[in-house]
Amino acid sequence: MIPQEYFLALASILFVIGAYGVLTRKNAIVVLMCIELMLNAANINFVTFAAFRNDTAGQVFALFSIAIAAAEVAVGLAILLNLQKMQDTINLDDIKLLRW
Amino acid sequence: MVYAEYAWLIPIMPIIGLLLVALLGKKTPEGGGYFAVGGIAASCVLGVMVAFEYLTGGSSEPISGTMTWLQLNSLLKLEMGYYIDSLSAVMLIVVTILCTLILVYSLGYMHEEGERKRRYYIEMSLFVVGMEGLVVASNYLEMFIFWEMMGLCSYLLIGFWYFKPSAAAAAKKAFLVTRIGDILFMTGIIIIFASLGTLNFRELFTMDFANPTIDMNLLGFGLFCVFGGAVGKSAQFPLHDWLPDAMEGPTTVSALIHAATMVKAGVYLVARSFPLMVQTPDVLLIVACIGGFTALFAATMALNNPNIKRVLAYSTISQLGYMFLALGAGGYMIATANFNEAAAELGNAGYMAGMFHLLNHAFFKALLFLGAGAVIHAVHTEDMRLMGGLSKKLKITSFVMLIGALSIAGIPPLSGFWSKDEVLAAVYNAGSVNVWFYLLYIMGVVTAFLTAFYMFRLWFMTFKGEGKEATHHAHEAPKSMAVPLMILAIFAFSTGFILMGPDGGLPAVIRTVNIDGQLIAGETLGLGWIEKLFTEWQTWLSIVAAVSGVGLAYMAYYKKSISVDRFATGGSKKVYDMLLARYWFPKGYDWIGMKAVYGFSLAIDLFDRKVIDGVVNAISRLAVAGSGTLRKVQTGVVQTYATVIIAALSAILFLMYLLGGLR
Numbered sequence: 128m129i130p131q132e133y134f135l136a137l138a139s140i141l142f143v144i145g146a147y148g149v150l151t152r153k154n155a156i157v158v159l160m161c162i163e164l165m166l167n168a169a170n171i172n173f174v175t176f177a178a179f180r181n182d183t184a185g186q187v188f189a190l191f192s193i194a195i196a197a198a199e200v201a202v203g204l205a206i207l208l209n210l211q212k213m214q215d216t217i218n219l220d221d222i223k224l225l226r227w
Numbered sequence: 228m229v230y231a232e233y234a235w236l237i238p239i240m241p242i243i244g245l246l247l248v249a250l251l252g253k254k255t256p257e258g259g260g261y262f263a264v265g266g267i268a269a270s271c272v273l274g275v276m277v278a279f280e281y282l283t284g285g286s287s288e289p290i291s292g293t294m295t296w297l298q299l300n301s302l303l304k305l306e307m308g309y310y311i312d313s314l315s316a317v318m319l320i321v322v323t324i325l326c327t328l329i330l331v332y333s334l335g336y337m338h339e340e341g342e343r344k345r346r347y348y349i350e351m352s353l354f355v356v357g358m359e360g361l362v363v364a365s366n367y368l369e370m371f372i373f374w375e376m377m378g379l380c381s382y383l384l385i386g387f388w389y390f391k392p393s394a395a396a397a398a399k400k401a402f403l404v405t406r407i408g409d410i411l412f413m414t415g416i417i418i419i420f421a422s423l424g425t426l427n428f429r430e431l432f433t434m435d436f437a438n439p440t441i442d443m444n445l446l447g448f449g450l451f452c453v454f455g456g457a458v459g460k461s462a463q464f465p466l467h468d469w470l471p472d473a474m475e476g477p478t479t480v481s482a483l484i485h486a487a488t489m490v491k492a493g494v495y496l497v498a499r500s501f502p503l504m505v506q507t508p509d510v511l512l513i514v515a516c517i518g519g520f521t522a523l524f525a526a527t528m529a530l531n532n533p534n535i536k537r538v539l540a541y542s543t544i545s546q547l548g549y550m551f552l553a554l555g556a557g558g559y560m561i562a563t564a565n566f567n568e569a570a571a572e573l574g575n576a577g578y579m580a581g582m583f584h585l586l587n588h589a590f591f592k593a594l595l596f597l598g599a600g601a602v603i604h605a606v607h608t609e610d611m612r613l614m615g616g617l618s619k620k621l622k623i624t625s626f627v628m629l630i631g632a633l634s635i636a637g638i639p640p641l642s643g644f645w646s647k648d649e650v651l652a653a654v655y656n657a658g659s660v661n662v663w664f665y666l667l668y669i670m671g672v673v674t675a676f677l678t679a680f681y682m683f684r685l686w687f688m689t690f691k692g693e694g695k696e697a698t699h700h701a702h703e704a705p706k707s708m709a710v711p712l713m714i715l716a717i718f719a720f721s722t723g724f725i726l727m728g729p730d731g732g733l734p735a736v737i738r739t740v741n742i743d744g745q746l747i748a749g750e751t752l753g754l755g756w757i758e759k760l761f762t763e764w765q766t767w768l769s770i771v772a773a774v775s776g777v778g779l780a781y782m783a784y785y786k787k788s789i790s791v792d793r794f795a796t797g798g799s800k801k802v803y804d805m806l807l808a809r810y811w812f813p814k815g816y817d818w819i820g821m822k823a824v825y826g827f828s829l830a831i832d833l834f835d836r837k838v839i840d841g842v843v844n845a846i847s848r849l850a851v852a853g854s855g856t857l858r859k860v861q862t863g864v865v866q867t868y869a870t871v872i873i874a875a876l877s878a879i880l881f882l883m884y885l886l887g888g889l890r
Binding site for chain 2: 223225
């Protein structure tokens with residue numbers, strides 16, 4: 128059986144890749160995708176612990192998380208669509224209206 | 228006691244009059260003045276009945292009634308009520324009769340004031356409420372309330388012609404200067420309340436002062452503060468300077484408030500506090516010294532003043548000084564008598580002399596002021612240099628003024644002679660206890676000489692000599708003014724004779740003072756006393772002083788055999804100018820106000836602007852500059868924020884790991 132640490136390591140790597148993407152990429156769509164990566168890292172953690180501790184609550188939470196991620200992407204894409212319409216760009220470096 | 232229980236009604240009567248004036252004054256003749264006179268006359272009738280009943284009742288026990296006003300805790304309470312003893316009974320007679328007479332006189336004097344009459348009668352009625360309330364008050368706090376009421380009315384009435392800048396300034400000055408005294412008085416009341424636990428006269432005067440828990444030094448300071456209030460109200464040195472300026476008000480106001488009643492409130496206060504003050508002889512010594520010094524000091528300023536009312540004002544200050552001198556000397560005698568009955572009796576004579584002089588002075592000074600009012604009414608000027616020869620045109624006025632002047636100068640057998648002589652005798656007797664009183668006695672005799680001189684200077688300048696331009700159209704005063712003058716003249720002539728009535732002069736009740744809960748009876752007077760009086764050299768000394776004063780004035784201002792102009796020029800000019808400038812007291816006040824206080828305020832202003840404002844501005848500037856720098860943190864780029872959040876979270880987790888928080 129594959130040990131628990133492997134799953135957790137995979138989740139950590141995924142999370143860090145996602146976080147790195149969120150912090151560095153300029154394209155808002157890529158940032159959204161990176162957020163998906165981070166969410167999936169969390170899902171892997173949920174499922175792993177569910178399996179190893181024989182507790183189905185983790186799987187339930189993973190399902191909820193997927194549903195919320197879908198909703199989040201829908202909202203996020205809608206915002207980006209409007210942003211594109213109004214500002215003619217989705218480059219995050221150019222969107223800095225709320226500053227000094 | 229039938230009427231005495233209704234003593235609380237005495238100050239209520241003028242309130243009714245006041246309300247009627249306020250409501251109906253516009254529609255009735257004389258601005259409702261008749262209502263004011265009616266209210267005050269009613270209180271006069273009641274007051275005289277109460278006083279007469281008490282004084283002939285034969286008992287020296289005070290009559291009082293109180294009700295609780297504020298219950299502070301189970302022991303301390305503040306009360307309202309009335310307190311009638313020989314002192315307040317005598318004061319009631321003086322105050323109510325004078326108030327009535329002067330109000331009647333006002334009907335004639337204020338006739339031409341038009342719309343302003345209503346205000347005048349309201350303010351006068353309110354003043355009478357204050358004065359009568361003060362006299363019947365049963366405790367210090369109640370007294371203080373009425374005291375302040377009088378202070379307000381004094382301010383309003385001095386500034387009656389408020390459109391005259393000098394009157395407005397005089398009103399302000401009177402208010403501010405007496406305020407110094409009022410604050411002292413209030414401090415004194417608080418100290419007495421704190422140290423003795425009550426303000427009620429009945430309890431205070433029967434208190435056992437041998438009780439070691441009472442701090443006599445503190446009580447002495449409290450009584451000194453109370454005397455400070457009297458100094459302010461009675462215009463004694465160094466708070467005397469408001470009274471001459473107060474002559475800017477109508478003459479009736481000067482007569483009622485600034486000669487006959489309100490300025491007597493200070494003397495009344497000291498006399499009222501007498502049973503407490505004899506516990507602290509030092510305070511009484513201060514009272515006597517201030518009184519004696521003021522008597523001489525104010526008399527000198529009256530010597531060359533050309534304004535008829537101001538001369539009378541200085542004379543009032545001087546005579547009030549006499550009263551304080553007598554009270555102080557008598558009290559000092561009693562305080563140091565150590566239950567020696569003869570000495571206590573002599574001390575009591577001092578107390579009596581002070582009160583007797585108060586009574587006489589109230590009548591003859593009101594007479595002089597009202598006479599001066601009649602003169603001013605006739606010639607429309609207050610400057611005596613523009614008057615002269617008026618005795619032909621103002622026959623009644625000149626005659627009553629002569630009686631007043633003779634009385635105040637101390638020519639026997641007019642009233643002023645008896646009381647002034649008793650004052651001087653009391654001071655001389657006190658000299659055997661403390662040598663300072665001999666000095667005060669000499670000052671008193673000199674004052675008597677000066678008083679006679681300046682009063683007859685006033686009389687000769689006004690009524691004798693040649694008529695001037697202003698006097699050509701002079702006419703005698705109307706009846707409502709002449710009748711009170713004549714009544715007052717009778718009083719001024721005769722109040723001295725009550726000493727010689729049956730049963731040792733006054734009813735024995737008056738001549739007692741309540742000390743330590745014991746009543747000390749005064750010496751019996753009567754014909755035997757008068758015989759003794761005229762064999763003492765002190766009596767003859769004061770008569771000589773008075774007569775020589777009158778004689779000097781006669782030669783200088785009637786015969787003109789002594790040229791007075793010589794003093795206004797040459798070497799003595801400086802003294803002459805100094806007296807006219809009132810020893811530079813107003814200048815001193817101005818200097819204090821304009822230079823010292825203003826300079827100090829400028830310094831404070833500078834400190835405020837530079838230091839306080841500087842610190843505040845520096846703090847705000849620091850905040851502005853700091854935030855100007857810090858706001859650059861807010862870049863608006865979401866990723867920057869996210870970086871900071873993640874970095875900070877990582878740092879926290881790392882630290883927790885290092886410190887073992889994650890295990």
